[in-house]
Amino acid sequence: GIQVEQSPPDLILQEGANSTLRCNFSDSVNNLQWFHQNPWGQLINLFYIPSGTKQNGRLSATTVATERYSLLYISSSQTTDSGVYFCAVPSYTGTASKLTFGTGTRLQVTL
Amino acid sequence: DGGITQSPKYLFRKEGQNVTLSCEQNLNHDAMYWYRQDPGQGLRLIYYSQIVNDFQKGDIAEGYSVSREKKESFPLTVTSAQKNPTAFYLCASRPRDRSTKQYFGPGTRLTVT
Numbered sequence: 001g002i003q004v005e006q007s008p009p010d011l012i013l014q015e016g017a018n019s020t021l022r023c024n025f026s027d028s029v030n031n032l033q034w035f036h037q038n039p040w041g042q043l044i045n046l047f048y049i050p051s052g053t054k055q056n057g058r059l060s061a062t063t064v065a066t067e068r069y070s071l072l073y074i075s076s077s078q079t080t081d082s083g084v085y086f087c088a089v090p091s092y093t094g095t096a097s098k099l100t101f102g103t104g105t106r107l108q109v110t111l
Numbered sequence: 112d113g114g115i116t117q118s119p120k121y122l123f124r125k126e127g128q129n130v131t132l133s134c135e136q137n138l139n140h141d142a143m144y145w146y147r148q149d150p151g152q153g154l155r156l157i158y159y160s161q162i163v164n165d166f167q168k169g170d171i172a173e174g175y176s177v178s179r180e181k182k183e184s185f186p187l188t189v190t191s192a193q194k195n196p197t198a199f200y201l202c203a204s205r206p207r208d209r210s211t212k213q214y215f216g217p218g219t220r221l222t223v224t
Contacts, residue, residue: 031210031211031212033211033212033213041199041217041218041220042215042218043201043215045212045214045215048210048212088154088213090211096142096159096161096167097142097205097211098144098156098159098169099154099156099211099213100156101153101154103153106151
């Protein structure tokens with residue numbers, strides 16, 4: 001099956017700093033999701049991004065499908081950005097789709 | 112995301128007991144999924160269902176069972192055959208369209224002692 005790797009595994013930032021999280025995948029995909037898991041465990045949809053770049057406030061994501069990676073940019077980080085960031089890519093069995101998740105990047109933003 | 116509820120939030124059981132986790136959605140989504148998350152790990156797929164009365168095993172289905180009698184409901188039973196049932200369980204759903212985007216419930220944290 002498809003393999004998904006994320007880097008770095010852990011990241012500590014001071015509030016206000018910028019960061020880039022990376023997601024590599026082993027096979028071609030036609031879209032990708034980025035999630036933020038907050039300290040209570042809730043998975044929050046950040047981006048659904050087949051290719052190109054999307055922006056939402058201080059966050060943006062770029063997927064280069066031909067090179068099998070996606071990047072999540074966090075600018076001017078805040079303590080509320082802390083948590084775990086996952087990327088996930090789909091695979092198919094007939095018409096059924098399912099997601100394969102990376103192991104995540106744990107982000108801690110300090111004052 | 113809104114529209115998907117999981118209950119209870121925390122669940123405690125004794126070893127050897129079966130336990131059923133609830134997942135309900137009011138988004139009119141066709142597909143529903145169950146994932147398991149262990150501490151410090153990513154999510155792994157247990158079971159999924161594309162339509163009512165049909166479901167497929169995911170990557171770690173052993174020791175679990177599901178049913179899909181109604182479109183809005185996809186309960187997961189953790190049986191006594193599951194060797195390490197203590198984990199965080201997340202339910203998700205997806206609309207019928209071509210998009211593979213999934214929406215997640217708040218999760219149930221199961222502790223078995």
